Amino acid sequence: MQLKLNQSELKLLSDIELIAHYKLNSDNVCVGILYERYTVLVFGVCMKYLKDEDESKDAVMHIFEKLLSDLIKHEVANFKSWLFSVTRNHCLMAIRKEKGIYVIGGEAAEIITPIMEFKQYAHQENEVQKEGTLQQLEKALLELNKEQRVCVDLFYLKEKCYQEISDTTGYTLNQIKSFIQNGKRNLKNNMLALANG
Numbered sequence: 001m002q003l004k005l006n007q008s009e010l011k012l013l014s015d016i017e018l019i020a021h022y023k024l025n026s027d028n029v030c031v032g033i034l035y036e037r038y039t040v041l042v043f044g045v046c047m048k049y050l051k052d053e054d055e056s057k058d059a060v061m062h063i064f065e066k067l068l069s070d071l072i073k074h075e076v077a078n079f080k081s082w083l084f085s086v087t088r089n090h091c092l093m094a095i096r097k098e099k100g101i102y103v104i105g106g107e108a109a110e111i112i113t114p115i116m117e118f119k120q121y122a123h124q125e126n127e128v129q130k131e132g133t134l135q136q137l138e139k140a141l142l143e144l145n146k147e148q149r150v151c152v153d154l155f156y157l158k159e160k161c162y163q164e165i166s167d168t169t170g171y172t173l174n175q176i177k178s179f180i181q182n183g184k185r186n187l188k189n190n191m192l193a194l195a196n197g
Contacts, residue, residue: 007033015079019071028068035064038080042087049091063090140190147171148183155180 005013005021010033013021022030042063046056063086076082141149150169154160155176162173171179 016076019076019079022071031064031067031071034067034079038083039064041080042083045084045087046091049088050094055094059087059090059094063087136191136194140187140194143190144183144186147175147179148186151176151179152183152187 004025004027007029010018010021010027010029013030013033015034015037018030018033021027039060042060043056046059047053050056050059063083066086070086074082141152144152151165151171154165154168155162160168162176165171165176166173169176
C-alpha cells in the first residue's frame with residue numbers, strides 16, 4: 001500500500017526505511033534526504049581518490065543521480081557502507097578511464113583477497129602493509145596474460161557474469177571459465193612470489 005509522507009516525516013525515517021519508502025512510492029524526496037545525510041561523506045571519498053574539487057563535485061552528483069535507479073535494483077542492508085563502496089568504485093573507474101591505466105583500489109583487494117585465500121593478508125591492521133599488498137596485487141594482475149587479466153578484472157572487480165563477459169569480449173563461456181580459473185591460480189602464484197621475493 002502506498003503511503004505519502006511529508007518531508008518532515010520522511011526526515012525522521014532511518015536510511016533503510018527511506019529506501020523502502022522510495023521503492024514503494026518512487027518518491028525522489030527520499031533520495032534527496034539521503035543526499036543531505038551523506039553528501040559530505042561522498043565528497044570526502046571522492047576528494048581522496050580524485051584529488052580535484054570540481055571533479056569530486058561532479059562525481060557526487062553522478063553518484064546520487066545513479067542512486068535513483070540503483071536503489072530500485074539492489075537490496076541494501078547497510079546504506080552507508082554500500083554507498084561508500086559505490087563511491088569508491090565510481091572514483092576508481094573514473095581514474096582508469098581518464099588515465100588509461102590499470103588502477104587497483106581497496107575494493108579490488110577486498111574482492112580478490114578472500115577468493116585467492118591469501119591468509120597472510122587477511123588480518124592486516126597496518127595501513128603501510130595494506131598499501132604494499134595493493135601494490136603487489138596490481139603488479140600480480142599486470143603479469144597475467146591479456147585474456148586472463150581481462151576476465152579476472154570483469155568477473156571479480158566489475159562483478160560481471162560469464163554471459164556479460166562473453167558479450168563484452170567475444171570469448172566463449174568455456175574460454176572464460178578457463179581464463180578465470182587459470183588467472184586466479186596464476187594471480188595467487190604471482191602474489192606469493194612477490195611476497196616471498
